[in-house]
Amino acid sequence: MKPIIGVTMGDPAGVGPEIIAKALMDKGILELCRPVVVGSRAVMEEVLGICGLDANINVLDEKEFLYKDGSVNMINIDNVDMKSLIRGKVSGGCGRAAFEYIEKAVELALDGKVSAIATAPVNKESLRAANVPYIGHTEMLEKLTGVTNPLTMFQVEGLRIFFLTRHVSLRKACEMVTDDRVYEMIKRSFAAIKRLGVEDPILAVAALNPHGGEHGLFGDEEENEIKPAIKRAADEGYNVVGPLPADSVFHFAAIGRYDAVISLYHDQGHIAAKMLNFEKTVSITNNLPFLRTSVDHGTAFDIAGKGIVSEASMIEAIRLAGEYALTYL
Template sequence: MTVIGITMGCPAGIGPEIILRYFAETTPPTGTTPVVLGDRSILAKCAADLGIEAQFSSWQPGQSVQPQTIPVLELSTIPCESHNWGNPTKETAVAMAEYIIRAVQLIHDGHLAAMVTCPISKSALQKAGYNFPGHTEMLVHLTGAERYTMMMAGTSLKVTLATIHCSLASVPKNITITSISELIRITHQAMRVDFGLKQPRIAVAGLNPHSGEDGLFGREEIEIITPAIELAASENIDVTGPYPPDTVFFKAAAGNYDAVVCMYHDQGLIPFKLLHFQDGVNVTLGLPIVRTSVDHGTAYDIAGKGLADATSLASAVTMAAAISDNRKLYQKATTVS
């Protein structure tokens, strides 16, 4: 049985609600047992506030799960009287960090096969004393990963990003032959190992309109992106481009490519969220552990109001299970060979 840990995220956000809805509305993948790393009292409060039927059971590493219950490894006990939906505190921040830390430990110790993260508050993480911009950087620190990137993954489209949280004006100076070729390698390896494709087809989007039109609209394609593609292609990676951004995503969604390497945040995220706004999954590539995440934030404005949707969480659990299985198959195949 594959045990997957779901970290509750910020206790003041929509994490507790989407967890409750996931267990109430979704059947986990065959052979998969999800367990929650979080706060049982907050989950119970959420169930009571929103009228969601839920039975909880205590779970400890190595234990079997009681059927028809939500198994919880209780890592915090936030008093309900001091808890308010949409209002994070230092106490909730410390708790959400602890869920992440313990999940990594449990994977390392062999008690969990993967972790699925509900949303956290980046500013609250700082208040808790952790100087990380977000989930990913904290996980990189905890696992010692050297090469990593974010992939947004759905059934129709998968994208990785050469730059993420920087201004459009700074994108050109933040892309290099080395960084793009390395991103192509990480994407290629993930598609082979995590998604089980023997020879994934990777497309690279250009930076400028019409991919620069032979230098007329910019020279980044000629001087940076094309050399990076050629370097990666020389390593037996099936990668082509740079393609005009206004057509490459349509072709990828139609099945011509398995993943698209994008130059900046909105270039990749706009088409991705158009197709996968509800069921998109954030996957951290390059970690020694399997980590997927919901593709949305804490949504403090709707927390505790019964408006949250668990579709992304369901997709994240399913994808975590599939990646875990694919990694085992890949390891077995490479060990035999």
């Protein structure tokens, strides 16, 4: 039985509907899982035409859930006024619609109707215009599941990256590199990667300063904060190494020496992932009652509705959701 993956449409005015439509034509995806789009049928019908795709839409009854191979299977939420839809523009109506797709997908996942969720991008300004009190997917998922502090992991090809800090200034991120925070992140990262089915993982921690600080020559965070945290975790049985210079640790993880790397700040890990393969970088949200994957790009309003956007990241998001859904505990 192939897992059913709920695929949320994202902001209807963005590229989400287009990348989904294109991704659902990928034979590899359809061999691995059964994607079900959670969104507006009217939007999907129009987007299939924009992208020049010939496909039938099968609207599922939520009770029977009769999936039909060879069709675009959907849970239809009729919440978009097609006459007023302007692609590439911030819209409160589209922000509200995007939030309602997430609500429904979470409901389906918690009810066991779908095994995992793959999300297309939402627009923060549209969410704000709709008075949706959440800035993005993570905050929505926290509220809708009751889970606090879910853990984000990037995956691209063989490289997995966790983040000690994310949306804070670089100065603030450096201040947040403390013994206790690094230690807790090591433990959380091990738990998360094991939930994905990785047995006996080896985790590496990136250094903060050039050359790993050179024993205090270029900064003392490695000696005073990072190394003590790693030793404490290693003494408790965690297979963790570091701090390793950031200019090399991501490469070694990508070729298989480590199963994941803890990045200490936002761009340290983002640059590594996106230089390896920009289009195939996928964000995975751990510690929820279900697995959630997402494309790692925005609504791309500048090219929305033109049918030219690449679907590569959406394919990867659905593919990883299908693969990990079989092992996620």
